[in-house]
Amino acid sequence: MELRLLHYFATLAEELHFGRAAQRLCISQPPLSVAIKQLEQELQAQLFERSSKGVRLTAAGEHLLGKARQLLALSHQAAQETRDVAQGTRGHLRLGFVGSSLYRGLPQALAQLQLSHPQVRVDMLEANSAEQILGLQQMRLDVALVHSIQPPEGISSQLIVEEPFVVCLPDHHPLCDGESIDLAELRDDRLILFSNLVSPTYHQRIYEMCLAHGFAPEVRHEVRHWLSVISLVSLGQGVALVPAALERVGLPRLVFRPLLGEHPRSEMLAMWRSAPANPLVQTLLAHLQQAAQMLDI
Structure with missing residues (x-):
């Protein structure tokens, strides 16, 4: 059955008058009569009884009216939801994230997304880059x-956060007394570092920072997550160079100090397929950038 014919039928069923129904549909009366006859032939059922007193629904017509209203409502809903998805106001977003993003504005961005787009569902997966x-x-x-x-x-990309590395120390470390630290002062410490297999970029960047200051670091542990890095530092297992955002974690027995001089910075990027792109990606990016600004990252 064509939705057009069901729409014509439902309108006539509500008006029970061909002239008024045609006027509502913005058509003339003959095409409406033809459409109703076409629908009756297709269903092999008489839908209306016509007499000099007017028009009324048959039992078959009464049954069809309820079904027609359901189908028309579903059609309208499907069309509206499709428009919403295309415009990025409804839909499903599958988000991958590294652990450090939880301290770089991601929770705040997701909260704002939920407020501005309550019909959007976000599924999250923590994974390495x-x-x-x-x-x-x-x-x-x-x-x-x-x-x-x-x-x-x-794959398209956009820089979301760029911030300095800081030194993460156990609170009993002698360098905690200073306001800042020269990287060369860590030459005799054991370094806790991101695994080269998990994040070769970060591993290499920190290693090269140490080499630039005249020493090859003694790597005590290699781990998969930044939270594991600072957790091991809090247990006295070594020191680490971490993104400044990790100061927000709030683990006990830790001290963070800035590095003296100019150094490479820690970055978090958003990446997505150039095509086909989910319209919700740009919405989330806008919230992420706003959250980073509010956190002054």
Whole structure:
């Protein structure tokens, strides 16, 4: 059955008058009569009884009216939801993220997204940068929040956060007494570092920072998450160079100090498929940038 015919039928069923129904439909009366006859022939059922006293529904027409209203409502809903998805006001967003993003405005951005787009569902997956890039390429993720990494072909990127590395120390470390630290002062300390397999960019960046200050760091532990890095520092297992945002974690027995001089910075980027792109990606990016500004990152 054509939705057009059901629309004509429902309008006539409400008006029970061909002239008024045609006027509501903005058509003349003959096409309406033809449409109703076409629908009756298709269903092999008489839908209206016509007499000099007017028009009334048959039992078959009464039954069809309820079904027609349901189908027309579903059609309208489907059309509206499709428009909403295309415009980015409704839909489903699959978000990959690295752990440090939880301290770089992601929770605040998601809260604002929920307020501005209550019909949007967000599914989250914590994974390292390489795993997220693969998720984008395999269309299992719509957007990825990753550490500094070169996007492959077909993947767009946008810088969300850029901030300095700071020194993370256990609170009993002698260097806690100073207001800032020269990186060379860590030459005799054991370094807790991101695994080269998980984040080769960060691993190499921190290693090269140490080499630039005249020493190759003694790496005590290599871990998969920044929270694991600072947790081991709080247990006295070594020191670490971490993004400044991790000062917000609030773990006990930790002291953070800025580095003296100019150094490479820690970056978080958003990445997404250039095509087809989920319209909600740009909405989330706007909220992420606003959240980073509010946190003064």
